[in-house]
Amino acid sequence: MNQQQVSSIHPTSKAKKLVLPFFHNLVAAGFPSPATDYLDTKIDLNKYLIQHPNTTFLVKVLGDSMTGAGIMEGDTVIVDRSLEPRTGQTVLAVIDGEFTIKTFLKQGSKIFLQPQNENYESIEITEDMSFQIWGVVTYSITKMT
Amino acid sequence: MTKYFALVDCNNFYVSCERVFNPKLENKPVAVLSNNDGCLVARSDEVKILGIPMGAPYFKWKGELDKIGAQIYSSNYTLYGDMSQRVMTSLADFAKDIEIYSIDEAFLDLSHIAEQDLLDFAKEIQKQVKQHTGIPVSIGIAKTKTLAKIANNFAKKEVRKAKFANKKSLTEGVAVILQGQGEWQNQLLQETGVGDVWGVGRKYSKMLYSNGVFTALDLAKIDLNWVKKKMTIQGLRTVQELNGQVCFDLETVPSNKKGILSSRSFGNSVTDLNDLQESISSHASKVAQKLRGQNSIGSHLSVFIGASRFSSTNRYFGNLGSALNLQSNYTPDFIALALKLLQKIYKPGFKYKRAGVLVSGITSNQNIQTSLFSNCEEDPKKIAAMQAMDKLNFKFGRGSLKLAAEGLKQSWDMKSQMRSKRFTTCFEEILEVV
Numbered sequence: 001m002n003q004q005q006v007s008s009i010h011p012t013s014k015a016k017k018l019v020l021p022f023f024h025n026l027v028a029a030g031f032p033s034p035a036t037d038y039l040d041t042k043i044d045l046n047k048y049l050i051q052h053p054n055t056t057f058l059v060k061v062l063g064d065s066m067t068g069a070g071i072m073e074g075d076t077v078i079v080d081r082s083l084e085p086r087t088g089q090t091v092l093a094v095i096d097g098e099f100t101i102k103t104f105l106k107q108g109s110k111i112f113l114q115p116q117n118e119n120y121e122s123i124e125i126t127e128d129m130s131f132q133i134w135g136v137v138t139y140s141i142t143k144m145t
Numbered sequence: 146m147t148k149y150f151a152l153v154d155c156n157n158f159y160v161s162c163e164r165v166f167n168p169k170l171e172n173k174p175v176a177v178l179s180n181n182d183g184c185l186v187a188r189s190d191e192v193k194i195l196g197i198p199m200g201a202p203y204f205k206w207k208g209e210l211d212k213i214g215a216q217i218y219s220s221n222y223t224l225y226g227d228m229s230q231r232v233m234t235s236l237a238d239f240a241k242d243i244e245i246y247s248i249d250e251a252f253l254d255l256s257h258i259a260e261q262d263l264l265d266f267a268k269e270i271q272k273q274v275k276q277h278t279g280i281p282v283s284i285g286i287a288k289t290k291t292l293a294k295i296a297n298n299f300a301k302k303e304v305r306k307a308k309f310a311n312k313k314s315l316t317e318g319v320a321v322i323l324q325g326q327g328e329w330q331n332q333l334l335q336e337t338g339v340g341d342v343w344g345v346g347r348k349y350s351k352m353l354y355s356n357g358v359f360t361a362l363d364l365a366k367i368d369l370n371w372v373k374k375k376m377t378i379q380g381l382r383t384v385q386e387l388n389g390q391v392c393f394d395l396e397t398v399p400s401n402k403k404g405i406l407s408s409r410s411f412g413n414s415v416t417d418l419n420d421l422q423e424s425i426s427s428h429a430s431k432v433a434q435k436l437r438g439q440n441s442i443g444s445h446l447s448v449f450i451g452a453s454r455f456s457s458t459n460r461y462f463g464n465l466g467s468a469l470n471l472q473s474n475y476t477p478d479f480i481a482l483a484l485k486l487l488q489k490i491y492k493p494g495f496k497y498k499r500a501g502v503l504v505s506g507i508t509s510n511q512n513i514q515t516s517l518f519s520n521c522e523e524d525p526k527k528i529a530a531m532q533a534m535d536k537l538n539f540k541f542g543r544g545s546l547k548l549a550a551e552g553l554k555q556s557w558d559m560k561s562q563m564r565s566k567r568f569t570t571c572f573e574e575i576l577e578v579v
Binding site: 054055057058059060061062063065076081082092094097098099100101130132134 | 168169171231234235276277278279568569572575576577578579
C-alpha cells in the first residue's frame with residue numbers, strides 16, 4: 001500500500017525541538033570530510049518506544065494485578081492497537097465493558113486472561129462474556145523517583 | 146478500467162469516540178452536546194430511534210433523554226480532532242489518493258483496485274480502521290462521488306434498520322454500485338430522498354419538492370437545462386454525477402483557495418496570554434470573514450504562535466490544528482476553537498513575535514448537508530448576524546464591529562461540564578485502568 005501523507009497539522013501536545021547537527025564543512029569540490037558520514041541525531045524516545053504513533057495510546061495503571069510482570073501501580077503503559085496479540089503477551093482487554101490489563105493466553109481454542117499477582121485469579125473467556133482485545137501493551141513506564 | 150471512489154464515513158463519530166474509551170457505552174443511548182451544552186450534535190442509534198432530531202436543543206429533550214438513561218457528554222473536540230486524524234491516517238494506507246472532506250468523512254480514490262475486489266477491499270478497510278482506532282465506519286463505493294455518498298447512506302440505513310429489527314445486516318455497512326448495475330443503482334436512487342443527495346442543500350430541496358422532485362431518481366431524470374437554471378452549474382454537475390458522469394474529482398469541488406491564512410508580526414513582543422488571545426481572536430475573525438466573502442466554509446483550523454527564531458534564549462514555535470466540529474464560516478465557532486488551540490500551545494515566559502490562524506479544507510457554501518445539524522447550527526439568525534456584521538464593517542471600516550472576544554479581556558470558560566477526558570492529547574487525562 002502507498003504511504004500517504006495526510007495533511008492535518010496535529011502534533012502531540014508539546015512542541016518538539018528538532019536538534020540538528022551543524023555542518024562545519026560545506027565542501028563544494030574536493031574530498032568530503034570523513035566525519036560527515038557518521039553524524040547522529042539525538043535519541044528521540046518517541047521513536048524508540050512508539051512504533052506506530054497512529055495506533056498507539058497511553059494508559060495509566062491503577063491496579064496491582066500485573067506486578068509480577070513488572071507493571072506497578074501508577075505506571076504508564078504504552079498500548080498499540082495495530083498489533084495482533086500472541087499468547088504470552090500483555091494486553092489491554094475489555095470484558096463486559098470493563099478494562100483490564102492481563103497476560104493473554106491462547107490454549108487451543110480457549111482464551112485466558114492471566115494476572116501476574118498471586119492475589120488474583122485467572123479468567124477464562126467464555127461465550128457469554130463480551131470480550132475484546134483493546135490493544136497490546138508494548139512498554140510499561142515506572143517512575144522511580 | 147473504471148475508476149471508483151469510496152466515501153468512508155464514521156458512524157456517529159463523536160459518540161463512537163466516547164465509546165472507544167468507555168466500552169460500557171456500547172449499545173447504550175449516548176448523546177453529545179454542542180459548545181456551551183446547547184444542542185445535540187451527535188446521537189447514538191439508540192437516541193436516534195426515539196425521534197430526537199439532530200441539532201435539537203438539549204433543555205427541550207433532557208427529560209426524554211434522562212428517562213431512557215442516556216449518557217450525555219459535552220463535546221470534546223480535542224479528542225475528536227485527534228481521533229479523526231488517526232482514522233484518516235489509517236484510511237490513507239488504502240487509497241491511491243485521499244480527500245479529507247470533514248472531521249469524519251473522506252473520499253478515497255480506489256482506481257488501483259479491480260472491480261471484483263472492491264467489496265472485499267472495503268471490508269478490509271472497515272476492519273483495519275476498527276482495529277487501529279476503535280471507530281466503526283460505513284463505506285459507499287461508486288463511479289462518482291455523488292453516487293458513492295448514495296451508496297454509503299444506503300448501507301448505513303440498512304445497518305440501523307437491521308439492528309432494530311434484531312436481524313443480521315446484509316450490507317454490514319458497505320455498499321458498492323458497479324458499472325453495469327443500472328437496476329441496482331436506480332433502486333438506490335429511488336430510495337434516497339432528494340435532500341440526502343450530496344450537493345443539494347436545504348435551499349434546493351424545498352424548491353425541488355415544490356416541483357414534484359422527491360427522490361434522487363426523480364432528480365437524475367430531470368432536464369439538464371432546467372437544473373442549470375434553477376440550481377446553477379453545481380447543481381447540473383450533481384445531476385450528471387447521479388447519472389454516472391464524473392464531474393468532481395478528489396478536491397475539485399470548487400474551492401477558491403486551499404487555505405486562508407491570517408497572521409501578523411507584533412510591533413512589540415507579546416508575553417501576556419490575554420494579548421495573544423485577542424490577536425488570535427482577531428485572526429480567526431478575519432479568516433471567517435474571508436470565507437464568507439467567497440461563499441465558502443472551512444473544516445480545519447490551525448493556530449500558530451512564534452517567539453523569536455534567532456535568539457537562543459527566546460526560541461519557540463507552537464503549532465496545533467484541529468478539525469471544526471462542523472464545517473462553517475461562523476466567526477464565534479472559529480474564535481472558540483482557535484482559543485482552545487492557543488491554550489494548548491501557549492507557553493509563559495516567551496516573547497512572542499508572531500501569531501496566526503489558518504483555515505483549510507475549504508469548500509463551497511452550497512455543499513452544507515440538510516440532513517445534518519439543520520436545526521441548530523445553520524440558523525438563519527446567525528447567518529443574518531454575520532451578514533449584518535460584514536456590511537457594517539464594510540461601510541465603517543474593518544474592525545468597526547467586533548465580537549467582544551477580539552478586543553476585551555474575556556475568560557474563556559466554555560460550559561463543558563460533562564466533557565470526557567482528553568485521552569490522547571493530555572497526559573494528565575489518559576485512560577485509567579485497574
